[in-house]
Amino acid sequence: MIETPEPDLRQQAQRAGSLTMTGSVATRVLGVVAIAAVGVMALLALWISPADAVQGDSVRLMYIHVPSIWVAYGGFVLTAFASARVLWRTRSGAGGTYGVIADRHARRWDRVAGAAAELGVLFTALTLVTGSLWGRVTWGTYWQWDARLTTTVLLFVTYLGYLALRRLPAESRARARRSAVMALIAVVNLPIVHYSVDWWRTLHQEASLNLEPGGDRNITGEMYWTLLYSWATFTVVALWIGIHRYRVLRLEELAEEASLEELLAQRRDEQAAGR
């Protein structure tokens, strides 16, 4: 089944004079905002925010380590939500029983799930790397099989598996549905990662920010605001890349459909020539 390219992609790209087909006026504005925000974040995190009395300058790693995992959490939650929508919209009787996904909304949610999961994996990897660097100077080791670290690496590996599953060749409906099921299973680990520092005795410290009403703040002042600002910056950057990735997934679908159509036409020609 061939679906026409969504006209907004072309129009947006042309308005922005984009070379990529994934750009639009909105993504250009978002890109400029993201770059400016990163510049301000670097100033705040590396110069304005003070060094910690105990941790020294290594506390500055917190401004990339903590926002990375928050953005990853957001990506994985979005993946789960989008996957639930995919399962709902492709259930028996709603989107056919086999073959390609007929429902346009289901396709869109499937792309959202794919793009968000990729960003989640990227930012989880960054969390692990920056955490290891911080651990080396603070704990004296890059790695410990601590509950928080172990559950985080499990989260990372699980979503790598999810991305691998999405790449397995299959009809689009089957691929979307089985990926969606895996996403809903994988997201169960998220609260385990987050609360691991409360549930078990761990080397990793407790949550940097207690967002519960009346909860104690572990950090205050410039460090607190720099951390919040860094989180906002990482969110804007992730959103910017995520929109482009979503549109690339759309183009990949079109390319797949176009090549399938071409193969079918070739087969028809061969059959006609054989008669």
Place this chain on the structure above:
Amino acid sequence: MTHAASVVVGYALTAAAVLAYAARVVRRGRSLGRSLGISGTGRNGDDAEHGREDRSGSDASRTPPGIEHGRDAASAAP
């Protein structure tokens, strides 16, 4: 590793990873847009023609709806 060195390495690795991923996404989008002949350069006709060059034997009747082909694309481009 000193505290300052860990910060430098951490920030550099983060920036490199995010930039590399973003560049990969943009390159993939550009490549797919061109091969489908629907890139947003405003030169759809040229791109479409170029994108179809290696598809020997293809003709307009085989081109999926909405994916402009060759000269048709030029007239379809807004």
